[in-house]
Amino acid sequence: xxxxxxxxxxxxHYIWKFKKFDFGKxxxxxxxxxxxxxxxxxxxxxxPDFFNAKMKIGDQLxxxxxxxxxxxxxxxxxxxxxxxxxxxxxLHVVWQDDVEIYRKDNTPIPTLELRELVPEKTMQNYRNLxxxxxxxxxxxxxxxxxxxxFDLNNWLERLYFERLQQKADVxxxxxxxxxxNWEEVLFKLLSKNFGLNVNGEAFLGMAQSFDFKIVQxxxxxxxxxxxxxxxxxxxxxxxxxxxxxxxLKKEYSFLKRKFQLENTxxxxxxxxxxxxxNFPSIRLSQLASLYQKVPRLFSEIIKAQNKLQIYQIFKVxxxxxxxxxxSFEKSHxxxxxxxxxxxxxxxxxxxxxxxxxxxxxxMGTGDISNLLNLIEEVKAENNSIxxxxxKIRPKTALNALQSQGLLHLKNQYCDKNACLxxxxxxxxxQGII
Numbered sequence: 031x032x033x034x035x036x037x038x039x040x041x042x043h044y045i046w047k048f049k050k051f052d053f054g055k056x057x058x059x060x061x062x063x064x065x066x067x068x069x070x071x072x073x074x075x076x077x078p079d080f081f082n083a084k085m086k087i088g089d090q091l092x093x094x095x096x097x098x099x100x101x102x103x104x105x106x107x108x109x110x111x112x113x114x115x116x117x118x119x120x121l122h123v124v125w126q127d128d129v130e131i132y133r134k135d136n137t138p139i140p141t142l143e144l145r146e147l148v149p150e151k152t153m154q155n156y157r158n159l160x161x162x163x164x165x166x167x168x169x170x171x172x173x174x175x176x177x178x179x180f181d182l183n184n185w186l187e188r189l190y191f192e193r194l195q196q197k198a199d200v201x202x203x204x205x206x207x208x209x210x211n212w213e214e215v216l217f218k219l220l221s222k223n224f225g226l227n228v229n230g231e232a233f234l235g236m237a238q239s240f241d242f243k244i245v246q247x248x249x250x251x252x253x254x255x256x257x258x259x260x261x262x263x264x265x266x267x268x269x270x271x272x273x274x275x276x277x278l279k280k281e282y283s284f285l286k287r288k289f290q291l292e293n294t295x296x297x298x299x300x301x302x303x304x305x306x307x308n309f310p311s312i313r314l315s316q317l318a319s320l321y322q323k324v325p326r327l328f329s330e331i332i333k334a335q336n337k338l339q340i341y342q343i344f345k346v347x348x349x350x351x352x353x354x355x356x357s358f359e360k361s362h363x364x365x366x367x368x369x370x371x372x373x374x375x376x377x378x379x380x381x382x383x384x385x386x387x388x389x390x391x392x393m394g395t396g397d398i399s400n401l402l403n404l405i406e407e408v409k410a411e412n413n414s415i416x417x418x419x420x421k422i423r424p425k426t427a428l429n430a431l432q433s434q435g436l437l438h439l440k441n442q443y444c445d446k447n448a449c450l451x452x453x454x455x456x457x458x459x460q461g462i463i
Contacts, residue, residue: 037125041156042098042144043079044450046123047072050460051147058140059127062088070096077115085121087140094120102141103129155459159449167418168444170455175423176463177454182426185453186435190405193438197384198391205388212389213328214242219381220320220327224313226376228304232297233313236263239296244289249325252349255318257281262291264298265311272358274351306356307367315348316369331382332389335400337375337407340382344374375408379430405431415440 045051046069056064063086070083078095085092097119099105106129110116119139122131127143159169168174201215208214218237225233239262248254260266261282266275285291299310306312323346324330334340347353347368354361383405390396408430410416416433419426419440427433442448449455457463 037100038160038450039098039100040448040450041160042100042123042125043072044456044459045144045148045152046080046096046098050149050152051144052149053147055147056142058087059143060138060140062140064121064140064142078119083120087121092120094118096121096123098123100125101129102127102131105131151461152459155461159455159458160447167422168440169447169449170458171422173458173463174419174454177423177457178463181453181457183432186427186432186439187402188453189435189438189442190431192442193434194384194387197380198388201384201388202392205392208242211242212385213246213326216328216331216381216385217242217245217321219385220377221317223377223380224317225299225310226308226313228308229299229310229313232263232299232310235296236293236299239293240289240291244285245321246325248285249321252318252322253278253281254285255321256315256349258285258291259314259318260311261286262293262296263310263314264293264296265314268358270358274355275358301357309356311355311357312348312352312367315352316346316367319346319348320344320369332386334382336404337378340378340404341371341374344369344377372409375430376411378404378408379411379434402431405429405434411437413437 049066049069053064053066056066058064065086067084067086068082070080073079073081079098080096083092083094083096095116095118097105097110097116099108099122102122102124104124105111105122110119111132117134122139122141124141124143125145127141131139131141133139166172201219204215204218205212208218218234221237222230222234225231236259240258244258245255248258257266257278260278266279266282270276299314301309321327324343327343330343331340334343345368347366353364353367356362383401386396386404387398387401390398390401406429410427410429410433413433416427416436419436427436439452443452443455450459
């Protein structure tokens with residue numbers, strides 16, 4: 031009885047799909063032998079769980095769909111008897127049979143009950159994994175260090191591409207909204223990522239609040255770019271006697287009239303709880319410097335094949351004023367405020383590689399292996415998730431591909447208890463580590 035309360039329908043899907051039960055003894059609850067020929071194809075949309083299964087039930091050969099439930103009565107709970115999508119179900123697979131199910135013509139649908147056919151060891155492994163104590167960081171914490179390096183690294187690479195595809199989907203949406211202007215998409219991505227977690231949405235809102243052609247027209251002037259970025263971000267709204275502030279404000283007023291700029295609904299950038307080097311004033315000045323230095327930035331980034339080439343492209347610093355200021359109000363001794371390698375690494379991970387991946391895929395050009403080489407050149411990210419995995423299993427993430435894979439593993443699998451969809455979790459249930 032305990033097993034039933036711990037049971038998930040996804041586990042039964044796994045048992046059926048991979049035949050992890052004693053199918054040689056499979057019989058319907060009415061005692062007809064079942065000879066499995068094909069378990070069918072998993073259905074990820076609405077309708078029966080598996081399509082186009084083939085089997086012999088008694089003396090009759092069947093081809094059709096399979097529906098899986100914890101209990102037979104779930105058929106009625108889910109109102110399948112009223113849904114024509116389920117008319118072609120040839121087998122109802124359940125953990126516990128508690129009621130007979132009928133077709134529209136009043137003939138019973140054959141039912142296979144699994145609870146006596148699943149090996150005890152498989153059930154025990156499943157129970158141990160899915161009932162991990164609440165204080166565990168991940169369900170398989172005590173076994174995570176036992177996974178084979180080859181299996182783990184292969185899985186992290188696959189997870190990295192899953193995460194990369196998610197980022198590509200966002201890029202494709204931006205591309206559609208920008209009428210296939212890749213330079214504009216790059217600007218929006220860079221703006222968001224220059225803002226990091228705190229100001230990412232504010233910077234993206236700034237980038238979306240005007241036509242990208244204005245950036246291209248202003249690219250020859252650091253002053254114009256800064257006034258555009260600062261003005262649209264609301265950083266020029268306070269009154270001050272600072273000469274540079276007023277110079278930017280005057281230039282912004284000119285641009286505002288010329289291009290009919292509006293920033294009423296642009297989220298204001300935040301300074302609170304940020305290190306000075308991440309102040310929006312510093313990051314926006316660096317972004318302006320980048321576009322003043324490399325007006326056709328997209329073309330240069332697409333051509334870049336290694337980390338050193340990208341470091342060279344992003345070798346920029348703030349304008350002269352911001353070398354002695356973090357805000358308009360206070361000055362300090364002159365300090366170089368160029369983009370650090372660690373910051374550029376974030377741009378490689380979150381902007382450059384996803385953009386290259388999306389571009390190469392859409393255009394049918396480029397070599398994906400180069401992207402792997404590039405992301406593997408970048409050091410693993412330093413965040414709480416990666417740090418914790420590295421404590422559980424030392425040196426799990428040595429590069430950005432592996433750390434990105436771990437982020438995806440934690441957010442999309444571990445936190446969702448999706449162990450049955452995880453290659454590592456499946457190995458634990460199968461008892462093959």
